[in-house]
Amino acid sequence: MSDPFSHLSELELVRLAAHNERAFEVLVKRHAPAVYRLAASTVGSGAADDIVQEVFMALHRSLKTFRGEAQLSTWLHRVTLNACAKLLSARQNLALEAAPELAAPHNPAQAGENADLRERLAAALQTLPREQREAVTLREISGLDYAEIAELTGAELGTVKSRINRGRAALREWLQRAGVKP
Incomplete structure (x- = not known):
């Protein structure tokens, strides 16, 4: 049986997701991989899950006011970058020299x-x-x-x-x- 929400446009899903949990889950499944990749590449994989959670919480809070003037993916990129910038700003007090020592150059056989x-x-x-x-x-x-x-x-x-x-x-x-x- 196919998902009744899979054929809907982004804007239709956003409108439904404000009061329908399944529609919101479809939005998350569609966009979470891209949000995670962007967050992981910006703040590292260790903090990316927290950023993804923050982004989708922001989306959920904004569903009723999202006007669709920009694509949802564009809005999610902006929110992700803002969340990453906030985290990096909080980390800024750490000196670059305090960063962990990098391992020796990788060997293709290494796991x-x-x-x-x-x-x-x-x-x-x-x-x-x-x-x-x-x-x-x-x-x-x-x-x-x-x-x-x-x-x-x-x-x-x-x-x-x-x-x-x-x-x-x-x-x-x-x-x-x-x-x-x-």
Whole structure:
């Protein structure tokens, strides 16, 4: 038996989810993976679950007032980035030198290779200025195009391209210093 909510548009689901738990669950299932990827790439996998929970609690609180002027995914990206920025701001009192020592360069045979690389990338992303981190994350992790990123962040298209270019260069340099080979 198919799910009666699976065929509904995002806006229809949002309107129903304000008073229907099943419709809200469908929204969460559709969007939670993307929210988690964005949060994990910004604040690390350890804090990503908390960010996802915070984002969907915010969605639930806002269901009755969501007007649909922007796509739900755009709204969720913005809320996710705001929650990540709040968490990173709280962490800011920790010096970069206090960050855990990175492991030796990975060996493809090691079981934790992918997790190690993800943690290094998350650490590298945290060293970027907020605007660059957002732009790079939205492009590389969320797969948004430059115009979507410009709309979401309120920045000019050229500014978005510049932030991504500078962010990628800084990440490449940081990762090379950390022993990650391209």
